[in-house]
Amino acid sequence: MKSTSFSLYTLAVAAAIALSSSLATAPRAIAQEPSPVAPFLKLLASGRVPAERQPLILENICKRGTADDLAVVLERILTDETTTDDLKQSVLGWLTDAATTRKVKPSGDLAGIAKLITASKSAKLQLAAVKLAGEWQVAGIGDALAQLAQSETASPQLQEAAMQGLAAMGDDSSKQLLEKLAASSQSIRVRTLAAAALVKSNLDVAAKLGAATLAASSVADDPAPMIEAILNRQGGSDKLAEALAGEKLQADVAKMALRFMYSIGRSDEALSAILSKAAGVALDTPPPTAEEVEKLVAEVNEKGDAARGEKVFRRADVSCMKCHAINRAGGQIGPELSALGGISPVDYIVNSILNPDLAKKEQYLTRIVLTVDGETFTGIVVDEDDVKMNLKDASGKIITIAIDDIEAQKEGKSLMPQGLTKFLTHDELLDLIKYVSVLGKPGEYALRTVPAIQKWKVLKAPSAELAGDVPNVEIVREHILDLPAEAWQAIYGTTSGALPLDEVKPIVQGSPVVILQGEVNVITGGEVTLQTTSSEPAQIWIDAEPFEASGPITTLLSQGMHKITVRTKIGDSPSPSLKVELAKPEGSEAQFDVVGGN
Incomplete structure (x- = not known):
């Protein structure tokens, strides 16, 4: 009986989607014509929609509905106590999309969203509500946004959203508050976020206050929100360069700003020049001539070292891994490079690095x-x-x-800007080119035949419960498996599949233990063997089930996503590392894919 009712419900939803699509595209001849999402509204009002199907209904209303239809959705998430915080957060996202892309917002009084800002216990829901209130420019919400913008306990994300909301309000009191927050009496973080928000209303003031904030910053401060906001404004780059001409920056702060600018695909001439001068690095050089490329190729073949080059490739200041993946782990912006050396001559690789627009696909x-x-x-x-x-x-x-x-x-132009290599010595450049040129060729950097976990997540702040004896299942669930995405930071293995544990140290900030997590997507269930190679003692959990990491682990994995968690400590080994390979034992029908990406 249950399966029959589910099938009928599925048919009803399918019919509703088809009908609402036709209504949405048909001309509306008279004002009384039904809403394009009337079938969905009827299903919702029936009270018989299963909880797991409500997101589909609400999303379709937000995507196609009128202002009156969206008012029904808003009223539901504000008054229906059975609606989960996760669903409320999703609905706020769909309503934001409707406001930004279709320019439609709910009819009637929107002030009710304030209670999701002031009374919500969910940080994610509160953040979504703040963003939407700013997009809607809700009257009377300014005080709540101002309070969050000035809060010492609010997260940077929430503070930033509150300031952006104030900027969207556009009234004089909001502008004055943002200018006050961007002034020298505030913390660098607050000044940075406020200057970024001011860009919308007064680019000149934002650039001057942003330049002054950069001049007062140290390497511990993050200028990214302000720099990106100014660069995303027409003429913003030149305005910031002009304002910086009257300021004195620490060399390392200028380098940090320059690296960020390059990492987001920008190499604006005036700003790059003034930051390069402050950083004490060379100005951007023109693309190499054919003769210079030929000379570099000869030097790479003679002096380049691929092992050293891989370390250069992995450096944060060079930003290679923000855009490119090796063995499907890393950035997803530029080409996957695992086989590049096997199919491309060295001169092509030289031009791709030093003159990316020439070789753009x-x-x-x-x-x-x-x-x-x-x-x-x-x-x-x-x-x-x-x-x-x-x-x-x-x-x-x-x-x-x-x-x-x-x-x-x-x-x-290419998202890979010229200038990224200005932070490299000549020998480092040769090593980097050498490394990329051997990827995919037979030998140490050949395409791997045995998959390994290449993309890991590092738990940024392991709890005290994880530092002592091997934790039990309850602790693993509460302090590892149930943690939100924000608790983790991505890190990637080397071409060989090994993860250098030294690179984990700055992330865990002195924690005595390291918690790493990879994922495997099992397409067809069956037995899978894990082989762990570690320089340090390690414990492994597959989902919540513990295993000894001293030898091969063969276990039955069902269809679906599985988490592989490793607990280890970084000892005194000269080159501590961890590698986890996965294989299908003989006779197993398992089909799986090790999760990569960024």
């Missing part, structure tokens, strides 16, 4: 988009329809732009 062509509000975005078009365009920028972030907001667009 069609699937990595970028688009520069100017909006009617004066914002500029550069990225690869992921998808585009009559309502919105989705761009993937150099950091991997998806930027959604309403088609109606686009004033102009043109083809852009």
Whole structure:
């Protein structure tokens, strides 16, 4: 009986989707014509929608509904106590998308969203509500946003969203508060976020306050939000360069700002020049001539060292792994490089690094988009329809732009800017080119035949319960498996599949233990063997089940996603490392995929 009712419900949803799609595209001749999502509203009002199917209904209403339809959705998440915080958060995201891409927001009084900001115990829900309130420019919400913007206990993400909300409000009191928060009496973090928010209303003031904030910053401060906000404004780069001309920056702060600018695919001439001068590094050099490329190729073949080059490739300041993946682990912006050396001559690789626009492939062509509000975005078009365009920028972030907001667009340069190699010595450049040129060739850097966990997540702050004896199942669930994504940071293995544990030390900040987690997606269930090679003692859990890591582990894995968790300590080994390989034992029907990505 249960399966029959479920089938009938599924048919009803399918019919509702088909009907709402036809209504959404049909001309509306009279005001009384039914809503394009009337079938979904009827299903929702029936009270018989299973909890697991409610997200589908609510998402479709938000995607196609009118202002009155969205008011029904808003009322539901504000008053229905059975709606989970996770679903409320999703709905707020869909409502935000409706506001930004379709320019539709719920009819009636929107002030009720304030209680999700002031009374919610979920940090994620509170953040989503703040972002939406700013997008809607909800009257009377300014005081709540101002309180969060000035809070010493609010997370940086929440503070940033509150300040962006104040900027969207656009009233004089909000602007004055942001200028006050960007002044020298505040912390560098607050000043940075406030200057970023001011960009929307007054670029000149934002650039001057941002430059002063950079001049007062140390290497412990993060200038990224402010720099990115200014660069995303038409003429912002030149304004910031002009403002910085009157400031004195610490060399390391200038390097940090320069690295960030390059890491998001920008190498604006004036700003790059002034930051390079402050950092004490060379100015951007022109692309190499054919003769210079030929000379470099000869030097790479004679002096280049691939092992040293891999270490250069993995350095954060060079940003290679932000865009490129090796063995499917790493950035997803540029080409996967595992086989590049086996199919490309060295001169092609030299040009790809030093003159990326020369060797740009069609699937990595970028688009520069100017909006009617004066914002500029550069990225690869992921998808585009009559309502919105989705761009993937150099950091991997998806930027959604309403088609109606686009004033102009043109083809852009490569997301890999010139100048990234200015932080390298000549020998380091030779080593880097050598490493990339041998990827995929027979030998140490050949394509691997045995899959290994290449993408790991590191638990940034392991709890005290994980530091003593081997934790039991309850502790593993509470302090590892049930933690949110924000508790972890991605890190990647080397080409061989081994993870250098020395690279983990800065992430765990002195913790006596290291908790690492990889994932495997089992397509067809069956036996799978894990082989762990570690310089340090280690314990392994597959999901919540513990195993000894001293030898091969063969276990039955069901279809679906499984977490492989490793607990270890970084000892005194000269080169501590960890490697976990997976194989299908003879006779097993298992089919699996080790999860990569960024």
